Amino acid sequence: MNEIMRNWILPEYISDVLPCEARLLEGLRRRMLDLFSCYGYEQVIPPLVEYVESLFTQEDKALDLKTFKLVDELTGRQMGLRADITPQVARIDAHILNRKGVARLCYAGSVVNTRPDGTLSSREPRQIGAEIYGCAGLAADVEIIELMRESLSLAGMNNLRLEIGHMGLFLAMAEASGLDGSAREEIFVALQQKDLPSLKASTTGLSAELRQGFLALPNCYGGAEVLKSAREALPALPGVTEALDALDALRAALQVRGIEPCFDLAELRSSYYHTGLVFAAYTPGYANAVARGGRYDSVGEKFGRPRPATGFSLDLRELSHLPFPARRSGILAPAGDEPALVCCIRKLREQGEIVVVDLGVVGDESGCNRRLVKTDGDWKVVAQA
Template structure:
C-alpha cells in the first residue's frame, strides 16, 4: 500500500495555497472585528449530542463518529461550526443582549457537497444572536458582501428565499415526518413531478401554493406572483412581508437582489430567511447564510439568530497572490549580521539564512553581503 495516498476528497494544503488561506483568514477576522464581532474557537471534537441543534439527519450523516476512550461516550468530528457557536452563546456566554460572534476553523465531513468539493473545508463565518429584527439580517448580508469583496469575488449574484414559506404550508398539510422530508427534498431539487405526487391529497389552494414555490424565482415580480399563488396563511404573509422589507433595504444600499423561494438553506436548522451567493467559475454557492431562530433551544436557551459562512478553500481557486521576495543571508555567528537580520525581519522583510537554499525553488531576489565592513542588501546576482 502506498502510504502517501490520501482519502478521496481529502487533500494537502501546499505552501502557496496555505499562504493565501492564512492571509484571507486574518483579513476576514480583522474585518469582522471592525464590525464588533468577537472570535470564538470551539473544539474540533465533542460529544455527538452537542454537534446537532435538533434532529438533523443530514448533518448526522455528514458527521464522523468515534468512541471517547476516557468516557466511553460517542464523540463526533464537527461537520459544521454553527451548532457549536450556538452552544457557546446559549450555555456559556449567556448574555442578555445581542452577541456578535465569529469563527474560523476546519470542519470534516463524511461526504463532499459536490464533485468539486473537499471533505475538509476551512469554514469561516459571522453570526448575530439575540436580535429578531430585519436589521440583523441586513448586517449579515452586508458583511457577507464585504467578505466576498475582500477575497476577490466581486461579480456574484445574491439569491434570497424563505424556508418559512414551505414550513407554514407543510404545517397546515399535517404531513408525517417522512412525507414532509420527502417534499422538502423534492423542493430543494425543484422536482415538480415528485411534488405533484406528494401533494395529490391536499386541498387545491394548498397544493397550488406548494407547487408554485419551485417556479418563484427571478426579480422583484417574484414576490407579486407569490402573493397571488400562495395560500392566505398568516405565516406565509409574514414571510413575504419580511422578503419585501429586506429587498427594499438592500436596494437602498445599492445591493442587487434575486429571489428563489425554493432556495436551499444549506442546513436543516434554518427557520426563515436564507441567502446564497453564486459567482462565475464556482460550481456551488461561494457563501451561504440565513436565519436560524431557536437554534440554542437544545442547549437550554432559545434565541433568534442569523449569520453566514463560507469555505476559504473553495476561494483559493482564484489566482494565488505573488509571494513577497526574500533576502538571502549567509550562515554566520557574526553579531553584526545577526542584528541586521533581526532589524530586517522586524521591518517586515523575509530573510532566509542559507542552509543550502536552491534559489530556483524559492522567491529570492536580494542577498546580504559584507561590503566595506558593513552588511548591505544588494540585488541577487
C-alpha cells in the first residue's frame, strides 16, 4: 500500500457520511428532536470525552470493553470516549439538574465503540434517544414505547414488531440460585444467545425448579399467551411474579394505543444497568433491532442520587439505507455585486429557498431546477431551461 492510499483509508467500521446520507440523517435528527420536544423532553448535550469512571453507571464489563480509553495530558487521569450516552444523562440528572420531580431528557450525538455491534454496524453510531427520570410507574414505560414508535414512523418505519422482555426474571432466579461471578455470566450469555446446550451445561448444579426456569426462558416467545405459560413454567418467586404482572399491565396499556407487542422473555441487554423492562423494535429488511430501550432504575446511584428511569435510543446510521430523499429544488443565481441581485438572493434564502451562486466552473452540477434572471429590470425566478 503506497503512502497516498494510507492517507485516505479509514479504520475498519468507520466511514464518512456523504451529502445524500448526511441530509437524510440530519433531517431525521431534527424531526425526532422536534417530536421529543412536543412530548416535553428537554435536550442535553454531554461531552464526547469524560473521565472513564463517570462513563459507567456501575461495573459494566460490556460497556467497558466498548470504550476507547486515553490519558488526560492535563491531569494524568484516564479518560474515555463515550460508547453510550445514557450514563452521561444519568449523571446530568443526578448531579447537575438535581430536580425533585420527573425529568424528561433527550439527546443526539456520536458515540465511539472499540468494536461494532454487528457485521454491518458502524463503530461510530449517531445515537439519539429520550429518557424519563423520577417515575417508577407503568405510565413512563408506555410513554417511552409510544415515543419510540412515533420516532421510527418519522423514518417511514410503520411495519414494526415490538419485542418485550424483563430483566427481573433473570435477576430473580439468579439471586435465588446464589449465582455470582463467572457462573452468573455463563448463564446470562447463554440466554442472550439462546444457546440451549450451553444453558443446560451451565445450570447443571442448580435446583430442579430453578434449572427448569432458566431452560424455559428461551421458549417463552410469542404473543400474550407467553405470559400465561411463563407463570406455569417459571418458579413462583416474588421477583418473577412481579415481572410477569408488570408485563401483563404493559400489554393491556399498549393495546389501548394500538400496539400489539410480542414477548421474548430471554431478551437480555448486555449493559448491566438495565434492571427491569427491556424492549426492541424490528422491521423487515433490517437484520438488527432498529431501536432498543428499557428500564434502568437506580441508574444514578453511582452519582449519589438513585432515580428510577426508563428510555430508548436508536442509531441514525442504522437507518441510512432508507431511500435517500430527492434533492430539494434549488435556484441557480448569477454571481455579481449588483445591490438588487444581492438583496433578492438574501430574501429568497430567508424564505427557506436554496440559492446556489453560479461560480462559472465547468462541471459544476448545482442540481437546481430554477434560475434567477433579470427581466424588465427586476430579478425573477424562472424554470430552468
